[in-house]
Amino acid sequence: MAPVKALATVPRQRVRLEEQGVAEDRRLFLAHADDSVATLRHHPELTRVVPDLDLPERKLRVTLPDGTTATSSLDSTGRRLESRIFGKDRSGHVLDGPVADALSHHVGRSLRVVLAEGGGIGWDEGPVSLLGTASVADVLPPEVPGVGRFRMLVELGDTEPYEEDTWVGRRVRLGGALVRVTHSLKRCVVMNHSPVSGARDRNVLRGLVARRGRDLMCLGVIAEVVRPGDVALGDPVEVTSGGSE
Structure with missing residues (x-):
């Protein structure tokens, strides 16, 4: 899960899936002085900053690479910002x-932190992203840092x-939630950067093309969420046929 779009992803033992996804996921995003959304394409070093969002x-709070922290209240909001990306x-x-x-200070350029007006604003493709660890292993050798590189909400084992x-087009039970898979996720160059250092450490995109072809650059x-519910680490995953439950 990524509480702040472009900052590091953080693990969760349990999440609540609602219609718009997880309330904390990408609940905040970053913007430049011209109000354009700041992404990892602009500032890959942001992946080294670990966020800790407490909505209640x-x-x-964010932890910088040198171990220092900074904390802001979500009630300390100023002007409304509107932008568009993807x-x-x-x-x-x-x-x-x-x-x-x-x-x-970390990126050497003025950044604004923006609290989204509600859930569902921060994600790009849809409220729930799923990726099997076997798929990751097919494009990444075990010595290359993979956790967080693909910035997925749910990682799947035993696939x-x-x-x-x-x-x-099928429905999938994830713990107490039911989702419908809408499409495969086309990938970009962001996954070429290490989730640990932010540096470009491997051409994962080229490896994906080599494995799957240029017409299937998906991982x-x-x-979408059909029925909200809680999803915990180790919960069973059950794929149903067609659109039935």
Whole structure:
């Protein structure tokens, strides 16, 4: 899960899937001084910053690579910001405080932290992303850092490589939730960067093309939530036929 779009992903033992996804997932995003959305393509070094979002306590804390931290209250919001990226409108309120200052100093460029007006604003393709660990292993050798590289919401065990592609159009039970897989996820150059250092450490995209061809540069799938529910680490995954439950 990525509480702040472009910052490091963080593991969760349990999440609540609602219609718009997980409430904390990509709940905040970053913007430049011209209000354009800042992404890992612009600032790959942001993946080294670890966010800790506490919605009930209304606060965001980030840990920088040197171990220092900065905390801002989610109630310290200023003007409304509207932007657009990847064909989707992004709106929210600028979050004032130390977190924006720390991130700006980290990248050497002014960044604004924006609290989305609700769930579902931060994700690009859909509320739920799924990827099998067997698919990852087919394109990445074990010595290359993989956790967090693909920035998926749910990682799946006990599947065959690219098995999740066969689920498009089908419903999948994830613990107490039910989702419908809508499409495969086309990939970009961001996954060429290490989730640990932010540096480009391997041409994963080229490896994916070599394995699957230029017409299938996909890894993982996107799903919509049919029935909300809790999903925990180790929960069973059950694929149903067609659109039935």
